[in-house]
Amino acid sequence: MTLTPPETPQDGIPANIPSKASAVSLRPVTLTQRADFLRASRTAHTATPGFVVQMRRRDAADHPGLVRVGFTCSKKVGNAVARNRAKRRLREVARLALPDHAQPGCDYVLIGRKGTTATLPFATLQSDFLKALAILHGKKK
RNA sequence: AAGGGGGGCGACUGCCGCAGUCGUCGUUUUGCGGGGCAAAACGACGUAGAGGAAAGUCCGGACUCCAAAAAGGAACGGUGCCGGGUAACGCCCGGGCGGGGUAACCCGACGGACAGCGCCACAGAAAUGAAACCGCUGCCGCAAAGGUCGGGCAACCGAAACUAGCGGCAGUAAGGGUGAAACGGUGGGGUAAGAGCCCACCACGCUGGUGGCAACAUCAGUGGUCUGGCAAGCCCCACCGGGAGCAAUGCCAAAUAGGGACCGGCGUGUCACCGCAAGGUGACGGGGAUACUUUUGCCCCCUGUCAGGUCCGGGUUGGCAGCUGUAGCUUGCGUCGUAAGGCGCAGGUCAGAGGAAUGGUCAUCUAAGGCGCAAAGCUUGCUUUGUGCUGGCACAAAAUCCGGCUUAUAGGCCUUCCGCGCAU
RNA sequence: GCGGGUAUGGUGAAAAGGUAUCACGGCAGCUUCCCAAGCUUUAGUUACGAGUUCGAUUCUCGUUACCCGCU
Numbered sequence: 001m002t003l004t005p006p007e008t009p010q011d012g013i014p015a016n017i018p019s020k021a022s023a024v025s026l027r028p029v030t031l032t033q034r035a036d037f038l039r040a041s042r043t044a045h046t047a048t049p050g051f052v053v054q055m056r057r058r059d060a061a062d063h064p065g066l067v068r069v070g071f072t073c074s075k076k077v078g079n080a081v082a083r084n085r086a087k088r089r090l091r092e093v094a095r096l097a098l099p100d101h102a103q104p105g106c107d108y109v110l111i112g113r114k115g116t117t118a119t120l121p122f123a124t125l126q127s128d129f130l131k132a133l134a135i136l137h138g139k140k141k
Numbered sequence: 142a143a144g145g146g147g148g149g150c151g152a153c154u155g156c157c158g159c160a161g162u163c164g165u166c167g168u169u170u171u172g173c174g175g176g177g178c179a180a181a182a183c184g185a186c187g188u189a190g191a192g193g194a195a196a197g198u199c200c201g202g203a204c205u206c207c208a209a210a211a212a213g214g215a216a217c218g219g220u221g222c223c224g225g226g227u228a229a230c231g232c233c234c235g236g237g238c239g240g241g242g243u244a245a246c247c248c249g250a251c252g253g254a255c256a257g258c259g260c261c262a263c264a265g266a267a268a269u270g271a272a273a274c275c276g277c278u279g280c281c282g283c284a285a286a287g288g289u290c291g292g293g294c295a296a297c298c299g300a301a302a303c304u305a306g307c308g309g310c311a312g313u314a315a316g317g318g319u320g321a322a323a324c325g326g327u328g329g330g331g332u333a334a335g336a337g338c339c340c341a342c343c344a345c346g347c348u349g350g351u352g353g354c355a356a357c358a359u360c361a362g363u364g365g366u367c368u369g370g371c372a373a374g375c376c377c378c379a380c381c382g383g384g385a386g387c388a389a390u391g392c393c394a395a396a397u398a399g400g401g402a403c404c405g406g407c408g409u410g411u412c413a414c415c416g417c418a419a420g421g422u423g424a425c426g427g428g429g430a431u432a433c434u435u436u437u438g439c440c441c442c443c444u445g446u447c448a449g450g451u452c453c454g455g456g457u458u459g460g461c462a463g464c465u466g467u468a469g470c471u472u473g474c475g476u477c478g479u480a481a482g483g484c485g486c487a488g489g490u491c492a493g494a495g496g497a498a499u500g501g502u503c504a505u506c507u508a509a510g511g512c513g514c515a516a517a518g519c520u521u522g523c524u525u526u527g528u529g530c531u532g533g534c535a536c537a538a539a540a541u542c543c544g545g546c547u548u549a550u551a552g553g554c555c556u557u558c559c560g561c562g563c564a565u
Numbered sequence: 566g567c568g569g570g571u572a573u574g575g576u577g578a579a580a581a582g583g584u585a586u587c588a589c590g591g592c593a594g595c596u597u598c599c600c601a602a603g604c605u606u607u608a609g610u611u612a613c614g615a616g617u618u619c620g621a622u623u624c625u626c627g628u629u630a631c632c633c634g635c636u
Contacts, residue, residue, distance in 0.1 A: 080196090080538050088156085088500045095155070096501085122501060 046135050048128035050120045051090060052111040055136040057103075069094050069102075073112035086112035089122065093129050101133050 045054040071090050073083040090110040102108065117125075 081536095084498095084538065085500085088498095092155075092501050 044136055046132040048132055049113075050116050050125045050128055051113055053129065053132040053136065054109040054111070055133075056107045056109075068107045069098060070107070070109045071112070072109060073117075083112070086117040089117060089125065092122075093125050096126065097129050097133070101130065103137060 043054060043056040045052055047053075071087050071094075073086045073090075090112060094108070094110060098108070
């Protein structure tokens, strides 16, 4: 894993995305490759009662201006119903907040937690996510 | 106790699918020199979008590949009262038998232990051919103590018979601290003591009659007791089953790659140019191309110094098909059937993708529940009425598709039935 | 998704229908001035729930957890 150069081409991202992202609105691309999640797990992260946020700033040559976001709910969260519910709520949080508050060129990963992600009030999740983003951006600067 | 059913109408915003054939409008990107065409992506509109168990993966199929002429057999595995239903089943329906419950009703791996083998620890006389042992009884032999009789004032002496006991012969299986289980049970007669030895009832086996398609039930006769238990031990009998699974499988593209080895067959299309030759290039010709019905054009590939057959690698990735509508499912009516279900007619039936889509914020209705408040009634801690707040809160997410089973399911609700209490 | 397998003291294993054994480790005691070694002793619902059987770790069914294979 450590022998892999960071400039490895990303097969999961279509080649036409970067040039388009500047022209159209800032729409986050969803992460699907396991390698992206592993890379993000080694970077800065902030925990809130409802979820954990990780942020990774990619290299400048790798699709600058593109915001990517991923969601993770392990089997610890619960059965398939609980995992799906947690992922949906995290997706809604990211959809509402990222276009206004995300920094281009970054990957964000949201991790669901057992119980709380599916049960906390939605407004609490939203405010926690904004706080977490502020902490992460401040840490990077 | 049985069955049904697992909220409705919506708003804003978001997710995902769509050959939406003749929806519309645009923008961007890629390929080719351009034109033009094709493909992809995005936005708006339209339209569709989780369950009764989608779950567990426990059975049965459809479908696909492998093997195979058909059929049979062996091994292995499964099923197991009888009849019916079904594409099929280990499922369902009806019946029988056994068990549970006051009842409604529920539960049952429910063939065979005289085909054979095996096991039954400990305890117990004995764990299955039955017999031995302790006992019980009769006869024979030996034989006390005590009692009886005789003698003696008494201590005591003597005599005969019986008995406990001991030994032998014979009868017997009633009884036997056990044990999960002891070759019938209870009662009576009988006997030296006993025994199905005899009798009545019950249980069991056999034979026959009757009812039933059958499982089985019932009646009569008979045997006098023989088959102790375990087959979710091996096994026997009857029936069923070839193996693997949509990550099956087929096609296309990229890539190592103009791959390598062998077999046997055939005998080098025409023209032009280059070359000493081997050979190369071009034209004509022939064939192919994941295709959707055809046509045309362009482009690409193969071949003409070989068509064909057999064998030999590991690693990596993308696209399309399979892919959702039928052995269908379901609603209504008719008809056959006790039922499961069958047949006929009419209607309804659009999730199908990438590791995978339904979320967020609200509103309202129908009722039930929960937490309160007030009033009334009394049965004094409940009921009724009014009112406020709360109010998708259970189990659980399609992944090829169907028929079942099993398991998980909140608050309750609806229909039918049973028991108990009270009132009439 | 499809298919297969395993659960026994704290750990690793055995038992093959008859009241669960071995090794290491833990607790306690003996021994020693103290420790180590040695000796003695102790702790299990055989993953959970049912069934067959007189009797189940063993046989059968269901549940849970974990592991493995297949693109």
